[in-house]
Amino acid sequence: xxxxxxxxxxxxxxxxxxxxxxxxxxxxxxxxxxxxxxxxxxxxxxxxxxxxxxxxxxxxxxxxxxxxxxxxxxxxxxxxxxxxxxxxxxxxxxxxxxxxxxxxxxxxxxxxxxxxxxxxxxxxxxxxxxxxxxxxxxxxxxxxxxxxxxxxxxxxxxxxxxxxxxxxxxxxxxxxxxxxxxxxxxxxxxxxxxxxxxxxxxxxxxxxxxxxxxxxxxxxxxxxxxxxxxxxxxxxxxxxxxxxxxxxxxxxxxxxxxxxxxxxxxxxxxxxxxxxxxxxxxxxxxxxxxxxxxxxxxxxxxxxxxxxxxxxxxxxxxxxxxxxxxxxxxxxxxxxxxxxxxxxxxxxxxxxxxxxxxxxxxxxxxxxxxxxxxxxxxxxxxxxxxxxxxxxxxxxxxxxxxxxxxxxxxxxxxxxxxxxxxxxxxxxxxxxxxxxxxxxxxx
RNA sequence: GUGGCUAUAGCGCAGUUGGUCAGCGCGUCUGGUUGUGGCCCAGAAGGCCGUGGGUUCAAAUCCCACUAGCCACCCCA
Numbered sequence: 001x002x003x004x005x006x007x008x009x010x011x012x013x014x015x016x017x018x019x020x021x022x023x024x025x026x027x028x029x030x031x032x033x034x035x036x037x038x039x040x041x042x043x044x045x046x047x048x049x050x051x052x053x054x055x056x057x058x059x060x061x062x063x064x065x066x067x068x069x070x071x072x073x074x075x076x077x078x079x080x081x082x083x084x085x086x087x088x089x090x091x092x093x094x095x096x097x098x099x100x101x102x103x104x105x106x107x108x109x110x111x112x113x114x115x116x117x118x119x120x121x122x123x124x125x126x127x128x129x130x131x132x133x134x135x136x137x138x139x140x141x142x143x144x145x146x147x148x149x150x151x152x153x154x155x156x157x158x159x160x161x162x163x164x165x166x167x168x169x170x171x172x173x174x175x176x177x178x179x180x181x182x183x184x185x186x187x188x189x190x191x192x193x194x195x196x197x198x199x200x201x202x203x204x205x206x207x208x209x210x211x212x213x214x215x216x217x218x219x220x221x222x223x224x225x226x227x228x229x230x231x232x233x234x235x236x237x238x239x240x241x242x243x244x245x246x247x248x249x250x251x252x253x254x255x256x257x258x259x260x261x262x263x264x265x266x267x268x269x270x271x272x273x274x275x276x277x278x279x280x281x282x283x284x285x286x287x288x289x290x291x292x293x294x295x296x297x298x299x300x301x302x303x304x305x306x307x308x309x310x311x312x313x314x315x316x317x318x319x320x321x322x323x324x325x326x327x328x329x330x331x332x333x334x335x336x337x338x339x340x341x342x343x344x345x346x347x348x349x350x351x352x353x354x355x356x357x358x359x360x361x362x363x364x365x366x367x368x369x370x371x372x373x374x375x376x377x378x379x380x381x382x383x384x385x386x387x388x389x390x391x392x393x394x395x396x397x398x399x400x401x402x403x404x405x406x407x408x409x410x411x412x413x414x415x416x417x418x419x420x421x422x423x424x425x426x427x428x429x430x431x432x433x434x435x436x437x438x439x440x441x442x443x
Numbered sequence: 444g445u446g447g448c449u450a451u452a453g454c455g456c457a458g459u460u461g462g463u464c465a466g467c468g469c470g471u472c473u474g475g476u477u478g479u480g481g482c483c484c485a486g487a488a489g490g491c492c493g494u495g496g497g498u499u500c501a502a503a504u505c506c507c508a509c510u511a512g513c514c515a516c517c518c519c520a
Contacts, residue, residue, distance in 0.1 A: 012511085062518065065444085084520090116518070117444080128520065190517095280518065303520060327520025357478070392480035407478055421480065 013116070013124025020347070027345045028156065028332055029109055032129050035152040036107040039144060041131045044106040046088040052078040058087050058313070060282040066114045081113040085130040086283070086307065086323065093134050093321075094314030102135030102319070109328075121299055121330045130304075132323025134311070139253055142287050142306060142322045143260030149291060149302050149324055150270045156331065157340035163291045163302070164274040165257070168284050169250030170237065174275065177241045178220040184212055192224060195276035196292075200225050203276075224276050231258055233273050253287055283307040289324055293334055301330045347399030351378040352418075352438055355391040357407040365406050368416060368434070372404070375435025396421055402441055404434070 010016065017025060049070055056064060068081040082088055085108045093100060109129045118124055131148050133141040146163055153161055174192075175185045191206040198206070200221060207217045223240060234251055241247035254273060261271065279288045288305030304324030312318025335341055354369045356362050369381040380400065382391050388405070395403045405417040416434050419426045420441050429437040 009511090066518085112520090114519075118512090119514075122519070126520065300520065325520065330520055355479090387477060388479055389476075390480090394480085396480040403479080405478070409478085417478090419479070424480090426479090 011124070013118035013122075015123065015125070023345055023347070023349070024335070024341055025328075025332060027341065028328060028335065029127075029129075031155050032152050032326060032328070033107075033109065035148055035155060036129075036131050038151070039105075039131070039148050041105045041107040041148070044089070044092065044108045045110070046082070046085075046092060046108070048081060048111070049079045050082050050088060050091070052080050054091050054314075055080050055083055055087060058283060058310070059083060060280070063280070063282075066116055068113045068115055082110075083114060084112050085110060085128050085325065086132070086310070089130070089132055089134070089323075090307075090310045090321070091314055093311050093319060097315060100134075103141070104134040105132070106134075107131040121333050123329060126327075126329040129326040129328050130323060131326075132321060134321045135319050136322070137308070137320035139256040139287070140260050141320075142257050142289075143264055143266075145304060145322055145324050146257075146261060146271060146289060147264050147266055149289065149304075149326070150266050152326060153291065153301070153331075154270075156335065157338075158293060158334075161270065161291055161293045161301075163271040163289055164277040165254065165271055165287060165289055166273070166275055166277045167250035167254055167287050168305070169246045169253070169286060170241075170275060171278060173241050173244040173247030173250060174220070174223055176244050176246065177223065178216040180212060180216050180220075184210070188212060188220070189278040192220070192276050193278035195224060230268065231255075231273075233275070234258070237275065250286075257287060279303060279305055283310045285309055287322070299327075299330060301327050301334065303327070349378050350380040350398065350400045351442060352380070352402045352404055353391065353395040353398075353400045354379060354381045354404045355388060355406070356382045356385075357388065357405070359385070361406060361408065361411060364411050368404060368406055368431070371431070372435060372438065375438075377435060377438050392421075402438060404438075 052069070055067055059067075063083070067083050070079050070081055089106065089108070093104060107130060109127060111125050111127050113125050115124060116122060131145060133144060146165070149163055171189060175188055178188070180188050187210040188207065191203050191210065194206070195203050203224070204217055204221055207220065208214060212220075223237075234254055237247065238251050242251075258273075262268075277288065277290055279290060284305040285308045286306035289302065290300045290304075291302040292300050302324055304322070306320070306322040308320045309318050311321060352372055354365050354372065356365045366381060369379050372379040382394070384390075392403060401421060403419045403421065405419065407417075410417055410428070413428075415428050415430050417426060417428045418434070418437060418441055425441070427437065427441065
């Protein structure tokens with residue numbers, strides 16, 4: 001053995017999740033999964049690695065630089081770690097077109113990798129929870145996606161949030177209306193997207209700095225400043241830009257979407273039309289969505305939209321597709337900050353600690369643990385050789401709710417003493433009914 | 444990728460203009476309490492002050508580089 005140890009470290013932006021944290025993560029995953037099932041989505045799993053040709057050219061130039069490349073020495077295939085779950089889905093749909101019945105409603109809870117500089121709420125390995133509907137052009141599909149988002153967030157305990165809805169077609173029309181040349185559209189969108197952060201004046205300033213004509217900036221500002229509640233914003237947009245075909249189409253879609261949302265009983269306080277919301281990824285073609293929880297601001301917690309052309313990159317004919325991604329990492333960070341976890345998930349899965357009185361009684365404790373497990377109770381048998389006080393201490397620290405004491409007295413009486421740690425209540429019960437009594441004491 | 448801030452015990456921190464500055468709180472361990480945790484009391488362990496150079500009689504303290512983390516920008520979940 002050498003004296004030099006390797007420093008235990010992690011790659012930048014990657015994390016371990018210790019049991020305490022995993023319990024919380026799984027709680028969130030479970031709720032999200034339930035909601036996906038509730039809306040009729042079914043699970044899909046794809047490999048961590050994709051062929052480079054599958055990933056390249058889908059996300060835009062900037063995003064592509066963040067793709068992790070994964071080669072082994074002498075490898076013949078060019079492979080990379082997946083960057084999101086949307087492109088793999090499109091690949092799957094194209095690959096199994098004869099086996100998949102449309103509409104294809106799938107969800108996937110999986111890690112993705114992006115070589116970004118880590119920050120709060122931003123990691124290099126992080127889980128996304130995607131739900132998408134392939135094969136439906138109608139806005140009813142988009143409405144279902146928004147229903148999933150709103151339901152999942154509400155079930156997780158978020159009270160105040162707003163899903164912002166915009167449309168790529170409308171953004172195109174806004175650019176046309178303002179008279180901004182094509183090569184400046186990116187700059188235009190990037191600035192407009194910051195409206196919430198830097199305000200109207202900030203956007204105006206930035207647009208001018210980016211060299212966009214002052215006349216175009218003025219027309220632009222007139223448009224985006226007129227943000228109005230509910231559907232009146234759509235009326236306003238139509239009034240202003242109604243003679244642009246892209247605007248007509250975009251507004252028609254959003255009207256249709258609004259109708260479906262109302263029919264589906266999605267409470268209107270949870271969504272709004274916001275023409276300043278822009279999504280960066282290149283593949284969106286229609287309605288786009290994003291959810292921001294403003295207090296505290298950790299960036300967007302969901303993002304999605306319609307991408308009718310993406311499947312078409314993998315086969316002759318494309319398929320209309322819409323979907324969303326829940327940013328589970330940011331949701332988890334917010335759950336902690338806002339204290340949204342139910343009290344019983346913190347600590348441990350163990351319901352009862354079976355203590356061991358002394359060496360002579362260990363066999364009895366082992367049998368008791370077996371009986372409890374057979375009765376379906378999550379049971380930990382104390383495996384060390386320490387006095388009762390230490391064993392209670394251990395249970396207390398691990399937040400195990402009940403301790404079973406099986407000393408000579410109990411053994412002689414064919415009984416078990418159960419103690420509930422949060423209030424100190426004790427109950428001596430016969431061995432035969434210990435499973436039922438444990439459930440009773442756990443309430 | 445660009446800029447800024449930070450780095451002292453397991454965790455959170457203090458350390459004044461270089462000279463008892465190696466400390467505090469929490470946690471851990473031991474005992475008070477060998478059939479019962481939390482609270483209290485007493486005690487103990489634990490640090491090459493991120494790493495490597497430099498300045499100086501003297502560096503946790505000043506300078507440089509590196510590394511890591513955080514924040515902002517970019518972008519995004």
